[in-house]
Amino acid sequence: MLQIIQDLKNGDTTLEKVxxxxxxxxxxLIRSHSSLVSLGTERMVVEFGKAGLLGKVRQQPERVKEVLAKMKTDGIMPTIEAVRRKLDMPISLGYSNAGTVVEVGNNVSSLKVGDRVVSNGCHAEYVRVPENLVAKIPDSxxxxxxxxxxxxxIALQGIRLADPTFGETVVVMGLGLIGLLAAQLLKANGCKVIGVDLDTSKLDIAEQLGIETINASTNDPVKGVKQLTNGIGVDAVIIAASSQSDEVISQSAKMSRKRGRIVLVGVVGLDINRSDFFEKELTFQVSCSYGPGRYDPEYEEKGHDYPLPYVRWTEQRNFEAVLEAIRSDQLNVNPLITEKVALEDISQIYGEMSDSDSIASLITYPQKEDSNSKPNRSVHISDETLEEVxxxxxxxxxxxxxxxxxxxxLQNxxxxxxxxxxxxxxxxTQMAKxxxxxxxxxxxxxVLEDPxxxxxxxxxxxxxxxxxVIKALNAGKxxxxxxxxxxxxxxxxxxxEAKEASGKSVSVGFxxxxxxHTRKMKELIGNDPTEMNIVATMNAGFIPEDSWVQDPDIGGGRIVGxxxxxxxxxxxxTGSLVESVYMQGMGQNPKSTTDNASILLKMENGSTGVINYFSNGNKSYSKERIEVFYQGKNLILDNFRKLYGYGYGGLITNRLLKTKQDKGHKEQFERLAQSWKEGGSVLIPFNEIVNTTRSTFATIQSLKTQQKTEVK
Incomplete structure (x- = not known):
């Protein structure tokens, strides 16, 4: 299929076969018929891509501190490589798609094949979307x-936050696509609407739709609003403009009545003058996309709907409300269509997007004659790997x-x-290329069927x-x-069970x-070491609770993961398996805390290990530190860059090894390739992998019971 992608490195917008x-x-799975180009949002992405490195930094200054902190811990070159990789990966464009359902996954109850639907899918011939982000299109x-x-x-959610009532006066600042949609929805809600913009063509469309307007390029918007409201000011302002200036927020405050409401849907400067808001007791709120449920993985990914009596308008129900407004002619979108462009002609839209004065551009998709044909889920990229293989x-x-x-x-x-x-x-597809x-x-x-x-x-x-893993083993891989x-x-x-039945090897990325550095430590310690104490500290960094990593059903949590x-x-x-574990978490509820916890491991040979896994440290401090105490000697490994030894005698310096950060990935994958190619020994004995895995499960059990837990 074809999909529109954006190259963040050079700003090119292209069609990619994926x-x-x-x-x-x-x-x-939805076969697309039409999708809407959101010129405001997509123009920002395109312009970000076309900007040079300095321009990108200026647009995202908050990222600079993160880059500097990474340089301190990981080094300059690894940080530069990480930034380049981030820019190397293109992103998909688009989030307003209409089409026909062609496949339905398990546990989808409200949709069936053949349904005409809308979704937040991207600009692509086929889009895969969770059920709660899809709504059926009325027949008309x-x-x-x-x-x-x-x-x-998006416009409707901003209106819901403004909470207008019948007869109130509302200003819409910015009459682009979202502003014109918001103005019509407000009018349908029984409000008097005043639209403000600099562009006469947009003002003309608003007037044709029955909206009073003020041309901000020739008139003072604040004075104009005061005149239209008999000096009272407006009840609410919906800011749908896109501007770096703080003037829009200031004007919105000055044109509001006392105790008025201001809702930001667009993107503007937010250097707020306190006196503008203080004297009138104004309220200000930023609207979050389509409505309740947005960015909540429980709602969007797992399909857990919010109960209607308590959350009347979710993002899906907002979709349905907009569709009903279109069906009942309360929302007329046809005058907003500037152009319709076939998918293969997207350069007409994206070629000179920065100079475009379009309101709404639609992309249309070719419809295959054989609607029952199966979608192609593989793309041939290169023949280089086929030669004599x-x-x-x-x-x-x-x-x-x-x-x-x-x-x-694996590039060798x-x-x-x-x-x-x-x-x-x-x-x-990008990585294959x-x-x-x-x-x-x-x-x-x-993959599994290919011998x-x-x-x-x-x-x-x-x-x-x-x-x-189970499916691959059962397939003989x-x-x-x-x-x-x-x-x-x-x-x-x-x-x-699957491994024993298949006779194939299982390796884990330890x-x-x-x-x-670790191999040097093992060389010094020996393969048959005496009892020792090891302290491993992980300055893990904060991860939000709503991240998939923290979800016990998806990521397993940070200890297991x-x-x-x-x-x-x-x-x-230590050269020994784990015998038992005991874990304690920080805070008032230590039984549920895994982000800041200490784990005591008792090894079968009498050694002990302590794992301090902390997320509350500073990013500039080393992320990993390993300390070994044995036979009057110490080994200290700092962030897999420097290894120090104490008590080895005859050394001019305590530093035993210094490299760029090397956590062993390259060596691991080279050994893996060799092992699979020649049928050699496994990377890690399977009983050790099983013991490690069971030990992590035991730590969670120990945290819950607050007792030492045997590893069985």
């Missing part, structure tokens, strides 16, 4: 009209870790990559690890999976044991 997304549980509403729904919901590997997951670490580590060609799989298809991978696909089953695929590398979200291996004991037992690295590392250095 695989059709695979529908997941709670989602539907065309696809072109319905394409305005999502943008209309009978076996290869597949990578499942095309996120930042795959791009930054896995693919560069020791083991050709035949497939790269992603859920949406865009990221895998960059690293000369044969095929980009969204179909995991195709030439010897091994599968899985780097997806954590809740997908165990099911994919070797498996490497990024940590964690599983999220609970039931999944782990299924993996053990890369830190392959760092040159990340602290497992240190369980494996302590196991490797």
């Amino acid at each position: 695989p059709v997304p695979k529908v997941k549980e709670g989602e539907v 509403v065309t696809f072109e009209e319905a394409s305005f729904t999502v943008v209309g919901a 009978t076996e290869g590997i597949a990578i499942v997951g095309a996120g930042n870790f795959t791009q930054s670490t896995i693919l560069p580590s 060609g020791a083991f050709p990559i035949k497939y790269i799989v992603s859920s949406q298809g865009l990221s895998s 960059k690293f000369n991978i044969e095929q980009s696909t969204t179909d995991f089953n195709k 030439s695929v010897q091994g599968v590398l899985i780097t997806t979200r954590h809740n997908q690890h165990a099911p994919m 070797h498996v490497f999976v990024e940590k964690p291996l599983a999220l609970n004991n039931d999944e782990l037992e299924e993996i053990i 890369n830190r044991r392959f760092s040159p 990340e602290a497992c690295h240190y369980v494996d590392l302590i196991q490797y250095l």
Whole structure:
């Protein structure tokens, strides 16, 4: 399929051929008929891409501190490489789409194949969207009209926050697409509406729609509003303008009556004059996109609707309200259509977007004659891996870790990559092009059915690890999976059973044991060490509670999902399995705290390990620090860049090793490729992987019971 993408490095807007997304549980696949270009939002993205590096910094100054902090901990070159990778990955454009449902995922109850629907899908021939972000189109509403729904919901949500009543006077500042939609919806609500803009063509459209207007280029908006309201001022102001100036917010305050309401839907400068708001006791609020549910993974991703009696207007119900307003002719979108452009002619819209005075541009999509044909979920990219190759590997997951670490580590060609799989298809296609991978696909089953695929590398979200590992083993493939291996004991037992039945190897991405620093420590300690004490400290950094990583059903939490690295590392250095664990969390409710916790490991050989996993430290401090105490000696590893030793004698300096940051990824993947290619020994003995995984489950149990927990 074809999809419109934006290159953040040079600002180019292009059509990309990508695989059709695979529908997941709670989602539907929609074949697009029409989508609306949101000129305001998309123009900002395009202009950001076209700006030079300095221009990008000016547009996102808040990112500069993050970059400087990363330089302090990780070094200059790794930071520069990380920024380049971020800019290398294009993004999809668009979020107001209309089309027909062609596939329905499990547990979708309100939609069926053939339904005409709107969604917040991107500009692409097919879009995959969760059920709660989809609404049915009434029979009398065309696809072109319905394409305005999502943008209309943005305007409607701003109005709901302003809470206008019948007969009130409301100003709409900015008569672009959202402003014109908001003005009509306010008028339908029984309000007197005054539209303010600098553009005469937009003012003319507003007047044709029955809206009173003020031309801000020739008149003082504040004086004009006072004249139209007999000196009282307006009850509410909806700011739908886009400007860097603070003048818009100041004007909005000055034209408001005492105790008026101001709602920001657009983007303006927010240097607020206190006296403007203080004297009138004005209220100011920023509207969040389409309405309640937006950016809430429980609502959008998991499909948990808010109960209507308590949350009357969710984002989906706002979609439905806009569609009803179009159906009943309360909202007339046809006068707002500036142009209709076929998908293959998008340069007409994006070529000179910065100079465009369009209100709304529609993209139309070709409709295939055979509507029953199956969507193509694979795209052939390169033939380079096919030359004299009978076996290869597949990578499942095309996120930042795959791009930054896995693919560069496998570039030596020791083991050709035949497939790269992603859920949406865009990221895998970009990486396939960059690293000369044969095929980009969204179909995991195709990988499993290919007999030439010897091994599968899985780097997806954590809740997908165990099911994919089991399917790959059952298909007769070797498996490497990024940590964690599983999220609970039931999944782990299924993996053990599948591994035994298949006879294939299972490796987990506990890369830190392959760092040159760790291997140097192991060399000094020896393979049969005496009892020792190890303290591993992770300055992990804050992650919001609503992140998927924190969700126990998706990410498993940060101990299971990340602290497992240190369980494996302590196991490797001590040469012993974990016997028991005891975990304590910080705060008034230590039984539920995993972001700031200490874990005590008792090893079978008598050694102990302490894992301090903290998220409340400063970013400029080293992210990782490992300390080993044994036989009157100490080893201190600082952030996998510097290794210090004390008590070894005869050394001019205590520093034993200094490198650029090396956490062992490259060594790990080189060994993996060699192992799969030649059938050599596994990276990590499977019993150690199982012990590490069970230990992380035991830490959560210990936290709940506040007792030492045996690892079984």
